[in-house]
Amino acid sequence: QTGSANTNPSDSADDEYITNVSIGTPAQVLPLDFDTGSSDLWVFSSETPKSSASGHVTYSPSKSSTAKKLSGASWSITYGDHSSSSGDVYTDKVTVGGFSVSSQAVESATKVSTQFVQDTVISGLLGLGFDVGNTVKPRAQKTWFSNAANSLAQPLFTADLKHQQTGSYNFGFIDTTLAKGPIGYTPADGSEGYWGFTATGYSVGGAKLNRNSITGIADTGTTLLLLDDDVVNAYYNNVESAQYDDSQQGVVFDCSEDLPSFSFGVGGTTITIPGSLINLTPVSDGSSTCFGGLQSSADIGINIFGDVALKAALVVFDLGNERLGWAQK
Numbered sequence: 139q140t141g142s143a144n145t146n147p148s149d150s151a152d153d154e155y156i157t158n159v160s161i162g163t164p165a166q167v168l169p170l171d172f173d174t175g176s177s178d179l180w181v182f183s184s185e186t187p188k189s190s191a192s193g194h195v196t197y198s199p200s201k202s203s204t205a206k207k208l209s210g211a212s213w214s215i216t217y218g219d220h221s222s223s224s225g226d227v228y229t230d231k232v233t234v235g236g237f238s239v240s241s242q243a244v245e246s247a248t249k250v251s252t253q254f255v256q257d258t259v260i261s262g263l264l265g266l267g268f269d270v271g272n273t274v275k276p277r278a279q280k281t282w283f284s285n286a287a288n289s290l291a292q293p294l295f296t297a298d299l300k301h302q303q304t305g306s307y308n309f310g311f312i313d314t315t316l317a318k319g320p321i322g323y324t325p326a327d328g329s330e331g332y333w334g335f336t337a338t339g340y341s342v343g344g345a346k347l348n349r350n351s352i353t354g355i356a357d358t359g360t361t362l363l364l365l366d367d368d369v370v371n372a373y374y375n376n377v378e379s380a381q382y383d384d385s386q387q388g389v390v391f392d393c394s395e396d397l398p399s400f401s402f403g404v405g406g407t408t409i410t411i412p413g414s415l416i417n418l419t420p421v422s423d424g425s426s427t428c429f430g431g432l433q434s435s436a437d438i439g440i441n442i443f444g445d446v447a448l449k450a451a452l453v454v455f456d457l458g459n460e461r462l463g464w465a466q467k
């Protein structure tokens with residue numbers, strides 16, 4: 139058995155990617171952000187304060203004949219961008235891309251932070267991280283993919299995110315036609331809940347890869363490519379108009395500049411992010427100053443290969459073999 143779901147960028151900056159999920163009986167369809175950087179499936183619901191839920195699609199367990207309250211269970215999560223949410227827990231049927239998990243923990247939000255209130259294009263997150271990262275207490279719950287893995291043809295999923303186009307999350311199979319190059323595999327470290335891996339080196343503008351390894355996470359829920367300062371500086375030293383902009387909290391440059399590509403080695407193959415993907419967006423509508431898709435991870439403490447990097451590749455999240463596969467697109 140397999141599943142295949144389309145995913146779409148939320149806005150002109152590809153800030154996040156939206157995938158429809160069916161919950162309950164009859165199906166309630168909610169737009170969720172699939173996030174390999176966390177392990178909770180949580181939703182705006184009938185239990186979310188009306189003022190916070192305004193503009194969001196919500197899940198009503200009372201309207202689902204297959205919903206069951208998970209008594210005594212609660213959850214609470216805070217993300218890297220300081221957004222947060224919390225609430226109680228139901229189990230219900232959850233279908234993604236035609237594949238159903240009959241009893242999935244659906245975490246209902248009774249509290250959401252301002253960022254979520256304002257982000258009306260999504261109604262919650264579907265975590266695709268390792269189960270160890272789940273926040274439900276007193277007993278941690280499994281992710282949708284973890285529940286599905288044993289019934290899928292293969293215990294893996296792939297992410298094919300695109301710039302300003304429809305992409306896909308495929309479950310249980312690898313559609314190699316989505317890639318141009320071979321898949322390079324490397325061990326994945328799930329001990330922290332993330333899909334951790336090590337890139338063997340990097341280069342700017344098509345030069346030969348160096349041997350400076352980069353350890354980080356493959357994270358569909360993070361917009362940018364966030365790396366160490368020495369890498370960020372090595373890149374922007376090639377961008378004549380680049381400068382750090384305090385108000386934007388990042389490196390900006392003239393939108394007219396031709397940006398060099400950025401490459402990294404992984405699993406014996408090389409993934410090259412074209413310069414065009416590193417020009418993320420004008421700092422405000424109509425501005426000729428653009429914000430960089432590659433920024434510093436210095437104040438985070440972890441390197442994040444977010445959507446800017448993932449858009450250049452077909453990425454295989456292989457739970458069965460505890461490995462990550464990257465193929466040039």
Ligand SMILES: CCCC[C@H](NC(=O)[C@H](Cc1ccccc1)NC(=O)N1CCOCC1)C(=O)N[C@@H](CC1CCCCC1)C(O)(O)C(F)(F)C(=O)NC
Binds near residue numbers: 171173174175218361
């Ligand atoms: C500091 C490093 C991480 C920042 C990362 N957030 C992001 O990358 C958010 C995502 C977003 C887009 C649109 C609207 C709202 C939020 N984007 C963002 O901070 N920016 C600012 C810079 O310009 C680009 C957009 C994050 O917290 N990612 C979470 C998942 C997001 C949480 C907020 C809602 C969207 C999903 C994560 O799970 O991937 C995580 F791994 F970082 C994490 O915190 N795990 C526990």
